[in-house]
Amino acid sequence: MDWLTNFPAMDLERLTAIKRAIDESFRSFTRAYGDVFEALFEPLKSFMIAAEKFMTGAPWPVTLGLILLLAWLASRNWRIVVGAAAALLLIGYLGMWDDTMKTIAMIIVATITSIIIGIPIGIIASRFRRVRLVLSPVLDVMQTMPSFVYLIPVVMLLGIGKVPGLIAVVIYAVPPVIRLTDLGIRLVDAETLEAADAFGSSPWQRLVNVQLPLALPTIMAGVNQTIMMALSMVVVASMIGVQGLGQPVLRAINSQYFTLGMFNGFAIVGIAIIFDRVSQAFGRRLQKHREVAHG
Amino acid sequence: MAEPADNIHGASIRLAGVYKIFGPRHLDFIEQVHRGMTKEELLEHNHVLGLSNINLDIPAGIIQVIMGLSGSGKSTLIRHINRLIEPSSGVVAVNGIDIMQMSPVELRDFRRNMTAMVFQKFALLPHWTVLDNASYGLKLRGVAKAERQDVAMRWIERVGLKGFENKFPNQLSGGMQQRVGLARALANDAPVLLMDEAFSALDPLIRVDMQTVLLDIQKEIRKTIVFITHDLDEALRLGDRIAILRDGKVVQKGTAQDIVLKPADDYVANFVKEVNRSRVLLVENIMQPLEAAAAPAGLPRLPARLLLDEAVRRLTGIGASEGLAVDEDGRPLGRVTLSDIVQAMVTPVDCPPEVAGMAAPATERAAAGA
Numbered sequence: 251m252d253w254l255t256n257f258p259a260m261d262l263e264r265l266t267a268i269k270r271a272i273d274e275s276f277r278s279f280t281r282a283y284g285d286v287f288e289a290l291f292e293p294l295k296s297f298m299i300a301a302e303k304f305m306t307g308a309p310w311p312v313t314l315g316l317i318l319l320l321a322w323l324a325s326r327n328w329r330i331v332v333g334a335a336a337a338l339l340l341i342g343y344l345g346m347w348d349d350t351m352k353t354i355a356m357i358i359v360a361t362i363t364s365i366i367i368g369i370p371i372g373i374i375a376s377r378f379r380r381v382r383l384v385l386s387p388v389l390d391v392m393q394t395m396p397s398f399v400y401l402i403p404v405v406m407l408l409g410i411g412k413v414p415g416l417i418a419v420v421i422y423a424v425p426p427v428i429r430l431t432d433l434g435i436r437l438v439d440a441e442t443l444e445a446a447d448a449f450g451s452s453p454w455q456r457l458v459n460v461q462l463p464l465a466l467p468t469i470m471a472g473v474n475q476t477i478m479m480a481l482s483m484v485v486v487a488s489m490i491g492v493q494g495l496g497q498p499v500l501r502a503i504n505s506q507y508f509t510l511g512m513f514n515g516f517a518i519v520g521i522a523i524i525f526d527r528v529s530q531a532f533g534r535r536l537q538k539h540r541e542v543a544h545g
Numbered sequence: 546m547a548e549p550a551d552n553i554h555g556a557s558i559r560l561a562g563v564y565k566i567f568g569p570r571h572l573d574f575i576e577q578v579h580r581g582m583t584k585e586e587l588l589e590h591n592h593v594l595g596l597s598n599i600n601l602d603i604p605a606g607i608i609q610v611i612m613g614l615s616g617s618g619k620s621t622l623i624r625h626i627n628r629l630i631e632p633s634s635g636v637v638a639v640n641g642i643d644i645m646q647m648s649p650v651e652l653r654d655f656r657r658n659m660t661a662m663v664f665q666k667f668a669l670l671p672h673w674t675v676l677d678n679a680s681y682g683l684k685l686r687g688v689a690k691a692e693r694q695d696v697a698m699r700w701i702e703r704v705g706l707k708g709f710e711n712k713f714p715n716q717l718s719g720g721m722q723q724r725v726g727l728a729r730a731l732a733n734d735a736p737v738l739l740m741d742e743a744f745s746a747l748d749p750l751i752r753v754d755m756q757t758v759l760l761d762i763q764k765e766i767r768k769t770i771v772f773i774t775h776d777l778d779e780a781l782r783l784g785d786r787i788a789i790l791r792d793g794k795v796v797q798k799g800t801a802q803d804i805v806l807k808p809a810d811d812y813v814a815n816f817v818k819e820v821n822r823s824r825v826l827l828v829e830n831i832m833q834p835l836e837a838a839a840a841p842a843g844l845p846r847l848p849a850r851l852l853l854d855e856a857v858r859r860l861t862g863i864g865a866s867e868g869l870a871v872d873e874d875g876r877p878l879g880r881v882t883l884s885d886i887v888q889a890m891v892t893p894v895d896c897p898p899e900v901a902g903m904a905a906p907a908t909e910r911a912a913a914g915a
Contacts, residue, residue, distance in 0.1 A: 439668070441664055441665075441666050441668040442668045442669075442670065444629060444664070444668065445662065445664055445668035445669075447629060447656070448627055448629060448656060448660070448661075448662040448739075449656060449657065449661070449662070449681060449682045449685050449729075449733070450653045450654065450655075450656035450657030450658075450682075450685050450686070451653075451685055452653060452685075455685055459670065459681075460670065463670070463672045464670075464671070464672070539671055539672050539713040539715060540671060540715055
């Protein structure tokens, strides 16, 4: 009755052999193609380095001014700008300026990459039902798989550093843009689409004139979520050498520095709120034309 | 048509033997439907008979109204003319060209150049201004910006929206939004104008207003307009020809006077009985033809194609009790008395007695009017 109390698992030796075989083949794959992949991600790396260099290299009043200007242009809301200024000044005063700038650079690059990848995939998914059916479980895996797990192959392939960290962040953060682009396009009013067809739109004209603009509020909600998810990945990504606010948090966990952890944690919360409010205000501003003036 | 053909900018439309079955296996059932399978039998196979043997010849330059209640298939029918919906079988031809034979690219060109459509819920682009919306069709066609805005601006002014060109649709009332929809369709300068319950979502007063705008514009542009409505008064006011649709079948087609004077069946008669006849019937419909060539002298002259209510106004205005109906060239055709007119206004003419007897009792009519 041994099989009742102990689960009849696969023979241990065979299981180890299988795992080892998979590992070996992946390892030889990385040995063979690691350089190719590294070359492939070279543009991403230069983008990342340039963003980080700019954010940390420029005198702090310049960067601060630039962030606040962007916040103003996007939101046109003084309260948001003043709040952002206060939060950033406090963060800087508490000695976390450089780390914060590195994190902001990372989030900006990750968000832009996610948008560039996510929106086209979302458009394709909205058009082809089959793509959507296949994509949906893949996105589920990307969002629920513990992020440490897919750090492993990324590190094996590209080593430790900014780019693998960025890839890990993008994998985790891209699903909302894809999902909400797809959803937003499918929710576009049927009669408006019919009008586009009736006047003889080509598929491209339909997409650019009608589907994307009308889906934009939903897409912006996806971008907002993506930013938030990217921020939450910062700490995990610091385990593979991404610099920024995640590193001190990691150090604080390892050495039980309570205050260090709290400070950096709140700095992450601070920039999360700034990003959230600014991107939401931007989304609302994009829909100004929807305001009903007439009853 | 009495008018010279070069005034007409419309295109002729022909639907012949058009059937539409909704459902995934619609083509499998088409044979059986041709052989007479009914709507109910088809429904047992979970397929819906949308249109059944539609034959409609619409000459160029007229307003063809298609009237029916919801579910009669009228919106399905109008979408066959620009192939937004494809028939299960049958021919749809515009200016003699079978649009079912067109490739996707040809179809797109056809829609850009030959048709324009006005929608019940306006279907404007909310993120574009009135001017951009009105020039939408021209933009799709690739007309240069300055030129298309010029054309659009002319039509915006024509429909009475001057000064609103930089507003967004949501800043306008429903009636104004539909004026934008109309301007967008007219700016396309397409020979065929498809109007799908275009005025149904508007308040009654604004609806009548828009009908007037449309009739005025049609006098200039002489397009072929296919107008869908569920409102008989609207149908009678706008339609040069009217087709009444029920359960996907045309139950009657003809002029407004044909419909009112000779309803094809009880269904149509029932519709017609509440109609204000004096605004539909013409003097020529009730005049007594002259027996001799000599016209009686001294009678006030009335155009034969004058509406009865206007005829009453003219006769009572001068205190006459009888008039002489004349054609466009002033030739006398017949005579008409005030009492003839009044009689025609209150009792159905040429109506089978059982239909005439169907007129609702006064109490019921009052309840329906409330």
